[in-house]
Each structure stands twice: as C-alpha cells, then as structure tokens.
Amino acid sequence: MHERLDAIVIGSGFGGAFAIDHLVNAGLRVALVERGPWRDTAPVRAAGITQRSPLPHGRHAFTHLVRRVSAPFLPARGIAPHAHGLFDLHLDRDMSVVCSSGVGGGSHVYTAMNTPPAVDHYWDNRADGIDAAAMRAHCDAAIARMGARVTPTGGRIPNATADRYANHPLFSAGADQPAMSYDYARDAHRDNAIFGCADGSKTTLDALLVAPAMQRGLTVLDLHEALAIGPDNNGGWRVTLRDHRGGGYRHLAAPRLLLAAGTLNTLRLLFESRARGALGAMSALGLGFGGNGDSIGYWACNEHDADYSLGAPCHGHFVPRGVPAAAPLMSVGLNGIDALPLPAALRRRLKRDLVLVGMGADEANGFASCRDGRLRFHYPAAANPVLARMRAAFADVARVSGKPVHTLARFPVTVHPLGGARVDDNPARGVIDGRGQAHGLPGLYIVDASALPAAPGSPPSMSIATWATHVAHGIARRG
Amino acid sequence: MTTHLSLPPARPAELLRSRQHELDALFELLPVPAHADGVWRGTLMAIRGLDWLPRPVANLLYRVLALPIDPWRGKSFADGRGANRWFTLPGAAFGVYTVRVKDSPVDGKPSVWLDYNLQENLAPLRGIRGEARALGDDLLLCRMNWQGSNTLHRVLYFTLARHG
Numbered sequence: 001m002h003e004r005l006d007a008i009v010i011g012s013g014f015g016g017a018f019a020i021d022h023l024v025n026a027g028l029r030v031a032l033v034e035r036g037p038w039r040d041t042a043p044v045r046a047a048g049i050t051q052r053s054p055l056p057h058g059r060h061a062f063t064h065l066v067r068r069v070s071a072p073f074l075p076a077r078g079i080a081p082h083a084h085g086l087f088d089l090h091l092d093r094d095m096s097v098v099c100s101s102g103v104g105g106g107s108h109v110y111t112a113m114n115t116p117p118a119v120d121h122y123w124d125n126r127a128d129g130i131d132a133a134a135m136r137a138h139c140d141a142a143i144a145r146m147g148a149r150v151t152p153t154g155g156r157i158p159n160a161t162a163d164r165y166a167n168h169p170l171f172s173a174g175a176d177q178p179a180m181s182y183d184y185a186r187d188a189h190r191d192n193a194i195f196g197c198a199d200g201s202k203t204t205l206d207a208l209l210v211a212p213a214m215q216r217g218l219t220v221l222d223l224h225e226a227l228a229i230g231p232d233n234n235g236g237w238r239v240t241l242r243d244h245r246g247g248g249y250r251h252l253a254a255p256r257l258l259l260a261a262g263t264l265n266t267l268r269l270l271f272e273s274r275a276r277g278a279l280g281a282m283s284a285l286g287l288g289f290g291g292n293g294d295s296i297g298y299w300a301c302n303e304h305d306a307d308y309s310l311g312a313p314c315h316g317h318f319v320p321r322g323v324p325a326a327a328p329l330m331s332v333g334l335n336g337i338d339a340l341p342l343p344a345a346l347r348r349r350l351k352r353d354l355v356l357v358g359m360g361a362d363e364a365n366g367f368a369s370c371r372d373g374r375l376r377f378h379y380p381a382a383a384n385p386v387l388a389r390m391r392a393a394f395a396d397v398a399r400v401s402g403k404p405v406h407t408l409a410r411f412p413v414t415v416h417p418l419g420g421a422r423v424d425d426n427p428a429r430g431v432i433d434g435r436g437q438a439h440g441l442p443g444l445y446i447v448d449a450s451a452l453p454a455a456p457g458s459p460p461s462m463s464i465a466t467w468a469t470h471v472a473h474g475i476a477r478r479g
Numbered sequence: 480m481t482t483h484l485s486l487p488p489a490r491p492a493e494l495l496r497s498r499q500h501e502l503d504a505l506f507e508l509l510p511v512p513a514h515a516d517g518v519w520r521g522t523l524m525a526i527r528g529l530d531w532l533p534r535p536v537a538n539l540l541y542r543v544l545a546l547p548i549d550p551w552r553g554k555s556f557a558d559g560r561g562a563n564r565w566f567t568l569p570g571a572a573f574g575v576y577t578v579r580v581k582d583s584p585v586d587g588k589p590s591v592w593l594d595y596n597l598q599e600n601l602a603p604l605r606g607i608r609g610e611a612r613a614l615g616d617d618l619l620l621c622r623m624n625w626q627g628s629n630t631l632h633r634v635l636y637f638t639l640a641r642h643g
Contacts, residue, residue: 230509232508233507233509233589238508240493240505242493248501249505250504251501251504251505251507251508253508276614276615276618277615277616277617278616
C-alpha cells in the first residue's frame with residue numbers, strides 16, 4: 001500500500017503532535033504513525049473517534065497498564081503483554097526509563113506542567129539556524145496553545161502546595177509555581193495524572209492537536225509500529241510498519257520523514273535501521289543521553305485524614321523552611337489510585353502519602369548503545385551532581401518532617417529520557433543539524449526529546465514542542 | 480567513551496512473516512543496490528500459494544527452509560552474469576542468468592533484472608525472471624517471477640545477504 005504523502009511523522013507526543021499541527025497548517029499531506037491506540041477519553045469520544053482503547057482504569061489495569069517490558073534478563077526486544085498497554089518499562093542498570101504509548105503520547109501520563117527550560121539561554125549557540133529569540137517565541141506560543149496556567153490559590157484546588165504550605169511551619173511553597181494545562185474549573189480533581197485522564201480535565205495532545213488536524217487532512221495510523229526506516233526509490237524515505245490491529249505489515253514512503261517516537265523508540269529505530277545499513281555511519285548516534293535529572297522519592301508522610309490523591313495532576317513545588325538553597329521538589333499525590341483495583345485499606349493508606357519528584361539539568365553525559373537488537377543506556381550517575389542535590393533535598397524533607405522518604409538511589413529512573421540523537425553542527429557530536437535534519441541524510445528529521453542538545457532541567461514537554469515547531473516551520477518554509 | 484558503532488547487517492525477521500502483497504509494497508520502495516557482484520546467501524519467503532498459512536507457521540516454514548535441508552544456498556553475481564549456488568557457498572553453480580538494471584515491468588521502478596532465458600539453462604528454467612533491490616548495506620530483497628505466455632507471475636521473495 002503506497003500513499004502519496006509529503007511527510008510521515010512517527011509518534012504523536014509533544015514532538016510529533018506539534019510538528020503535524022504546523023505541517024498540516026502549511027498544506028502538506030501528512031501521515032501520522034502511532035504505535036498505540038486512541039485512548040478512550042471524553043474529548044476523543046466527542047471528536048468522533050470510534051476505535052478507542054481504555055486507559056488502565058478499574059479492571060483494565062490488569063490488561064492495559066503495560067505495553068512492553070525490556071530488561072537485561074529478557075529477550076532483546078523485551079516482552080510485550082499487550083499492544084494497547086499504556087506504559088513501556090525499560091529496566092537497565094545505569095538508567096531505567098518509563099514512557100507511554102497511545103495517540104497523544106506522553107501527554108496522557110504527564111503531570112500537565114508546561115514550562116520553559118529552567119536553564120537560562122537554553123537555545124543559545126546550539127547550532128547554525130537556531131535563533132534563540134525565535135525559539136523563545138515558539139515556546140511561549142506552545143505554552144499558550146496548551147492553555148497552561150498556574151494553579152489558582154484560595155483553597156479551591158485540593159492539596160495545592162501554594163495553599164497547603166502558605167503558613168506551614170516546616171515547608172514553604174515558594175513563589176514560582178509551575179503552570180499546568182488543566183481545567184481548574186472542574187469539580188472532581190481526581191484520576192487525572194499518571195494513569196491518564198478520562199474526563200478531559202487534563203489537556204492532552206490527541207484532543208488538542210491531532211484530532212483537529214484530521215479535519216484538515218491529516219491521516220492517522222494508530223496501532224501501527226514503525227519497525228524500520230530507510231531511503232526509498234525516489235530519493236525520499238520509506239517506513240516499514242507493523243499493523244497491530246490488522247496483523248499485517250505496511251510500507252509508506254514520502255520525501256520527508258520526521259521521527260518523534262520518543263527518545264526510547266526513536267533511538268531503537270535509528271540503531272536498528274543503521275544496523276541494516278540504511279542510515280550510513282551516523283557516528284554520533286547515542287551520544288548525549290540523559291535523564292533530565294529526574295529523581296523520584298516516596299514520602300511516607302501518612303498524614304492523618306489527608307487524601308493527596310485529589311487535586312491537579314501536580315500539587316506544585318515546595319521546599320523545607322530554613323534550608324538554604326534547597327532544591328524545590330514537586331509534590332504529586334497518587335492521583336489515579338482510585339482507578340486501580342486495589343484493596344480499600346491499601347488505597348486509603350496510599351492516599352495519605354506523597355510522591356516527590358525532583359528535576360534539574362543533568363550533564364546529559366551518558367550514551368545509548370544497541371547490540372544484537374538490545375538497547376542499553378549507559379549513564380554515569382556519579383558524574384551528574386544534580387542527582388546528589390536531589391538526594392540531599394529528599395534527605396532534608398525527611399529530616400524536617402521526621403517521616404521517611406524512600407528512593408531508589410542506586411537505580412536511577414527517568415520519565416524524561418533525552419538526547420542520543422542531539423542537534424549539533426558537528427556530525428561527530430550530533431546526529432542532526434540546526435534544521436533538525438540528519439547530517440548527510442536529506443529529508444530525515446528528528447523532532448522529539450532525543451534531539452535536545454542538553455537537559456532543560458524542567459519538564460521537557462515545551463522544549464520538545466519548541467524544537468518541533470522550529471523544525472516544522474523550516475520544512476514548511478522551504479517547501 | 481565508547482559506543483558500539485559497527486554492527487553486522489541484520490536480516491529483518493519480520494520479512495519471513497510477511498505476505499506477498501506486503502512485500503510487493505516494500506519492494507516498490509527499495510532502491511537499486513550500488514554493488515551486487517559477489518556471493519550471497521539466500522533465504523526464501525512469501526511463496527505464492529502459501530499466504531493462507533498463519534504468520535507464525537509461515538515464519539517457521541521459511542526458517543526451516545533456511546536450514547541445509549534446502550540445497551539452494553544463494554546466488555553469485557559477476558560481470559553482468561550470475562548463477563544460483565547449491566549445497567554450500569560458493570558451491571555448485573546451476574541455473575544461470577544475465578544481470579542488468581532495467582525498469583521492472585511489475586512496478587515500473589528500476590531494479591536489477593535477472594533473466595534466465597539462456598540456452599545454457601534447461602527449458603523449465605528459462606521462464607524465470609528475477610528482480611533485486613537493496614534493503615540495506617549487504618542485504619538485498621529479491622523477487623522471483625515466472626514469465627507466462629502473456630503475463631509475469633510473482634512466485635516468491637527471497638533475501639540475499641552478502642557472504643564472507
């Protein structure tokens with residue numbers, strides 16, 4: 001089956017969705033390939049999408065929670081319990097990665113925080129063709145498009161740190177709370193975070209960008225997994241797809257191919273296609289990998305009568321009082337716990353605890369490799385001081401509160417893997433140039449977090465959207 | 480810092496599970512290989528008439544056919560001619576053909592055209608028309624056709640991986 005297309009976009013997360021929005025607006029015929037299904041949410045239903053798959057809520061948690069698990073002790077490509085599962089778990093010694101699948105990508109499981117890079121002058125002097133002022137404008141536009149705003153104070157939103165710690169003796173919320181793409185006017189404030197949000201109160205990309213783009217001509221191939229890419233007969237690019245719904249294989253070709261499958265899957269696709277001889281040397285592939293300083297702790301605070309599962313997807317930042325230069329931590333309740341089939345007593349207990357998330361610009365000094373189809377991440381945790389800073393922040397919270405914070409300090413985990421196919425003018429240091437095009441491979445673009453030149457130190461959604469907008473604008477401008 | 484940059488060309492396992500029409504679509508997108516001279520190890524797949532087999536069964540069948548129970552081992556190309564190789568590689572040559580680049584009568588795109596219509600071949604072999612395109616470095620996807628009285632029939636696909 002051979003479609004006449006101007007561009008193929010693989011992946012529908014923040015990179016893919018923002019890219020297709022701009023490409024379709026520019027009049028290009030675009031096919032969006034997504035390995036996961038449309039999720040059954042209120043806005044997707046309202047958009048008239050008929051073939052949907054449930055979020056892992058209720059009994060569906062048994063079947064739709066995990067899509068793929070890969071680990072050193074499993075076969076090279078891991079095991080895949082269910083093609084409709086929400087999460088991919090990549091377990092590795094140096095760095096484990098959790099990511100999601102489905103139309104809308106990571107926007108289903110994110111905490112709705114959409115902020116600019118925490119690193120000052122993030123886009124300055126990265127590569128020819130990147131104008132820092134234009135990137136700031138792209139970022140501002142993306143945040144506005146997502147409708148992100150800071151949680152209102154006044155006690156109407158349960159557990160917001162700005163209210164909870166306004167006059168707290170031990171902790172302070174701080175002035176700089178993150179903006180979230182969340183409908184604060186709703187009443188429920190539950191089941192809207194990491195297990196997906198069925199009622200649409202959290203802004204997701206399937207409803208905001210992908211479904212509307214279909215009205216303007218976008219073709220969406222959901223449940224199609226890209227297996228291989230390579231140059232085609234006409235100077236463009238071909239993609240081999242596995243159709244998880246129909247059970248067969250499909251092949252598409254277009255002059256332009258944009259990879260936005262997420263760092264994990266874009267790197268896997270690049271490594272495997274390079275091994276087949278389709279991409280040349282691509283000598284910098286794998287370099288510059290990092291986890292954006294992600295650090296996750298479980299604060300067993302067991303607050304009497306608390307129900308931290310309520311609230312916005314993220315409660316906000318806070319720091320211990322009296323600790324100079326403490327790193328702010330995000331407070332996240334086990335939001336979504338009501339959607340899981342757990343014993344009531346356990347659920348009540350879990351609702352009284354908090355997950356703490358720290359984030360900061362790491363050095364992105366790891367690398368990814370792939371041998372015999374097995375993707376590995378090599379990450380020197382000891383050479384990334386931000387992780388020690390986050391561990392110290394967890395220790396401060398535990399000390400000040402007198403309640404333990406449990407961490408997996410020896411096993412770093414990230415939900416924000418980035419780099420590995422980064423932008424750099426030098427092909428020995430980066431896979432793509434300042435236009436997002438792979439060095440020496442015209443028509444092949446990378447627009448997801450694997451392209452980022454460094455860790456933004458904040459949730460990277462808007463940094464990815466900024467990059468995808470920049471690349472898509474360039475493609476549209478050049479025609 | 481060391482990265483693992485040199486990897487052998489992998490044979491896409493998915494090809495063995497593919498139907499003939501799916502490989503038709505892939506084949507149409509592939510370019511002509513830059514170099515074909517040399518000895519190549521072959522693997523059969525997508526045999527006409529067997530598309531009804533469940534994919535796992537077809538996959539198993541073609542994996543079995545890749546074992547030495549099938550005496551056909553591959554092909555060789557040199558100076559505009561080539562031969563099938565039997566029992567081992569390079570092995571015995573039987574079934575020869577001329578090699579040139581021409582537009583495929585199937586999809587109109589350029590391919591390496593293998594023409595068995597030669598006096599050296601037994602009469603039953605002279606109707607074979609092969610096509611080859613590059614799937615990757617040192618990896619070809621090939622289609623075997625049969626020239627009927629008026630029509631070119633697709634018979635099967637095979638991959639050729641460079642030997643040695």
